[in-house]
Amino acid sequence: MDRPTDLVPLRYLSLGGHGPEDVVADRRGRVLTGLADGRILRIDGLEDPVTARVEEIAEIAGRPLGLELLPDGDLLVCDADGALLRVDTGSGTVRVLAEWAAGERLRFCSNVVALPDGSVCFTVSSQVHPLEDWLGDLVEHTGTGRLLRLAPDDKEPEVLLEGLQFANGLALSGDGSSVVVAETGARRLTRYRLTGPGAGRAEPLVENLPGFPDNLWRGTPDGPVWVALAGARVPPLDLLHRAAPDVRRRAARLALRAPFRPSGFIGVLAVDDEGRTVHHLTRRRSGFRMVTSVCEARGRLVLGSLWERGIAICEAPAPR
Template sequence: MAFTGVRLVPVNGEGPEDVVVDEQGRIYTGVADGRILRISPDGRRIDTIADTGGRPLGLELYGPDELLICDCDRGLLAVSRDGGEPRTLATEAAGRRLLATNNAAVAADGTVYFTDSSAVFPIPRWREDLIEQTGSGRLLRRAPDGTIDELLGGLQFANGVALAADESFVAVAESGACRVRRAWLTGDRAGTTDVFLDDLPAYPDNISTGSDGLIWVAKASPRVAALDVVRRLPPPLRATVRRAPVWLQPGLGRTVGVLGVAPDGRVVRERTGEIDGFHVLTAVREKDGQLYFGSLVERAIAIAPR
């Protein structure tokens, strides 16, 4: 089904890559210059509540009054929703510096599941990781006492993270492989992993659990045939493509999409198409029948009926 009834809400910054909505309907996002913005439910007021000094990406509600921030430059952070100086939760994990902190999900007990997209290329060089298929991304878990362990490694540009509504599993998007994997946390399958969604026709980005119990997946762009060709080139030729100006590299399409997926992997909601004035849709958040979209490149968020 195509997108209908989409409303753009301008923000005073570039690249509101993720969005999260609190109990009062206020919308939070982070922009490229490091600011964390809080937007009133009607979109008419925008407050800057913090500045990470880096590049904030994934955001989550954290406890009763904080916001969790995945900052690809600064690591895993938290800040009061009323504003203030961000505090650092992690800059390294499992013996390795966090190079590309990207997205997260928070369990009821405060456990944080989050991604480090690549051990080779920082987030601004995401195209290069997709070209080289480094398989160096990881899904990490931070316990309430601050200890961190690795749940999954060897991921192809680990990106969005979402917990099942009953917290039986955690799902992680692999943008470079066009799939979503999951790690089982409870029940007979605890400690095992499998594929939740495979062979997607688009690159999955941020994912989130909606108030409807579905896992929502943002599709930033259709798969690019030229990228598949480049990936098969010998290493020296791939390196030449990586060093080329961005406008010469395989580019993203303007078609975007979102999926609403049941815990058993059935796609029960889908929107695909172009949104006038809005592309590279990197985040989707469902709350009370509304969908909220973020973008890596626009100067607006978007809101649409589910």
């Protein structure tokens, strides 16, 4: 992997609420995000925090995580409390698309991506730990994440992949033939082939990432997949993951009782469809912590965070 370059912050925009976990940009360069209190916001005018317009476009009953804009302007929303939603960004109307899979209630919906045929794929990070106990799943290494697919006329999604290590962000390949899944707990990106040779199979796309991949974002089919790194690699955790399940469970209980504060590390990657690194940007001592999402908007990188009360706008790297 190429030597990382500096991730340069330009400005910070407070949103008056906690945890803008995912950020996505629309065609006009406006950024959408969801806060812990259920509000979905749209931000315009990122160039100047003083004059930026922050507009509430909807509110859900749960906790919004992954977002995906649809061609008609609607917004897909993963509710961490167990549902896949569709939001009309004009009226604010919220519709439930799925609450069950394989005969079980959904739990910890994480990220979603729209497919060319009108279906959607989305992830469930854990079937053991809820969002508030996300650290417990990373420590215990439960491997209970799932990738699901909901066809346009289906009432319940089908399970495409099981056994994923904290399934998280999703992105579509440039040609639409596969999806890329971020496995946060395994520090890898996994490719699942939807069509063509090898359809229905999964394979590693990038392994041994320098940090824990969270949400993914792709602006255009010919652009790279941006990967938010929620934290730097922790070597002792790699060793713990090789321990017996009961040892990991005990360690997870201890981790959940200990106070948590993310380090000052922030990082993002951009990779192409072959898994080659296009950009690798980091900052070791940042006042903005725990980057869980990244998107491009108006020539800048916009960072979201499960931890912060706003978003960060950073300098974008020169195209390669």
